[in-house]
Amino acid sequence: MGETEMKAARAGELRWFLVSGLVIAATVTALYHPAVGLELMGDSYQWVQHAHEATHRPLRLFADVDTFLRPASTWTLVIDRLIWRWNPSGFHATNLVLHGAVAILLAAAARRLGLGRWVSLLVALIWVTSPFTDEPAFVVAYRFQTLLAAAWLALIVIWPRPDESWGKARVAGVIGATVFAAAAKESWVMIPVLVVALEIGQHRRSFGRALRTAVPFAVAAALYTGIYFVLFPPGGKSYYLWTLEPLAKVPHQLAVFFHLEQLVPLEMPFTWLGVVALGLVGGLVTACWRGRRWPALVAIAVLILPVLPTLMVPYLPQRYTALPYAGFLLLIGLWFSQQDERLGRLLAVRLGAVAVVAVVVVAGWLTVRADLTDYRRISAVHERLVNEAREVLWVVAPGVPIVVVRVEQELSLLDILRSPQGLAKLPFTRPDDPYGLVDASALFDWVLAEERVLVEEMTDWPSTGVGKPGAVLLHRDGRFDVVEITEPDVAGEAERIRRRGLRLRVIAAEPL
DSSP: OOHHHHHHHHHHHHHHHHHHHHHHHHHHHHHHGGGGGOOOOTTHHHHHHHHHHHHHOGGGGGOOBTTBOOHHHHHHHHHHHHHHTTOHHHHHHHHHHHHHHHHHHHHHHHHHTTOOHHHHHHHHHHHHTOTTSOHHHHOGGGHHHHHHHHHHHHHHHHSOOTTOOOOHHHHHHHHHHHHHHHHHOGGGGGHHHHHHHHHHHTSOOOHHHHHHHHHHHHHHHHHHHHHHHHHSOGGGOTTOOOSSGGGGHHHHHHHHHTTSSOOOTTTOOOOHHHHHHHHHHHHHHHHHHHTTOTTHHHHHHHHHGGGGGGTTSSOOOHHHHHHHHHHHHHHHHHHHHHHHHHTTSOHHHHHHHHHHHHHHHHHHHHHHHHHHHHHHHHHHHHHHHHHHHHHTGGGOOBTOOEEEEEOOOOOHHHHHHTSOSSSOOOOOOOTTSGGGTSOHHHHHHHHHOOTTEEEEEOTTHHHHTTTOOEEEEEEETTEEEEEEEEESOHHHHHHHHHHTTOEEEEEEEEEO
């Protein structure tokens, strides 16, 4: 190819990329824009509280949140806070921008793996309009999943093709994407295997050469894992289930992707349809391999590898399916491009493919909108709690311990999620906190909205609260009641309340 042809090809690729970006941005805006009006939900308050602290205590930029070491989320939330302050709409807007950015990266990754321009764009559009990917878009706390997907897809975009070599810029890009993945989520440790897949499937190197390339990544992952388990022993992760039951979620997830089953986040049934889905994936991989579609190895890596670190976690929420679904769509796209060539680009084949894509996109669009209805209901419950907290904000004063006692037993979140309009969702409740929704310290930190004051939980209150005056808040159905504002012994009163079988947290506002 001459220099003129190469310039024309680059210009065409750039035009395609710009058009694809505009199409994806317009799609995300049209489908997801109502999410900007949602309140924060669940753990999002605790992550924003952590970002509030990290804004003024820089070492917290690299700290965990309840043993979840995902500082990249903290970094983005700190930026959000600097821009949007205490406005939930801004946080949601950033989530949607990131969601669209991952879809654009997916389109670019598809092109790097050899898919045609239109097929690459369709893969991205199916992904961004799918309910299998929408939970991280709606919930600020799950932004880490979006960031991890961005890092993995960036690696595919940066990794050289057979006719390309390593240069300083490419090496720097790979290192940067890997470090960012490590900061995004703990499951980045599967990247060494992804590197092997990239070297064989995209760079077309031998297995031995691929293993040698993966060695530095494997060493980094091993060091990270060792340090992580020293800091956070696996015995503290009570949600792991060391039986064969969670393995059923692999065929179940594949059956969900093929629309053979409905997503069941908690049960993960092992059915014959799951076995069929496993067979279909095996058939796709075999067909691509026979057709020398080596990039299928990269697609299957993206489909399978993110599942492995959470394999023994006995649930399958939508946030777990976002990155694997990208690998699934890449595998389908590679298989279709092979069939398209083999059948001589028959019009009937193309029309059939367009019809299938249209049905999947429309069905996904409608389900995402149904999911949005669910999140509106969840948002309304959180907004109610925030408003109740604002009514007693006058109690919160620097240095004054507050015993927040949960008296009501309302399970409004579970009631909503028992009758979802969209896909089945996985409820997570906090039994010690009002309505089981939000960590009490994070709730009042958000409501107080004071930049130089942080509301924290006093985990050491049995000793530090002895003889110290404070307040007691009882959370009943629909309100907080202030029952004591001059209690002379916070620790003693909290212990008496706990012995009565009530759930509580002790919080205090402290200057930053």
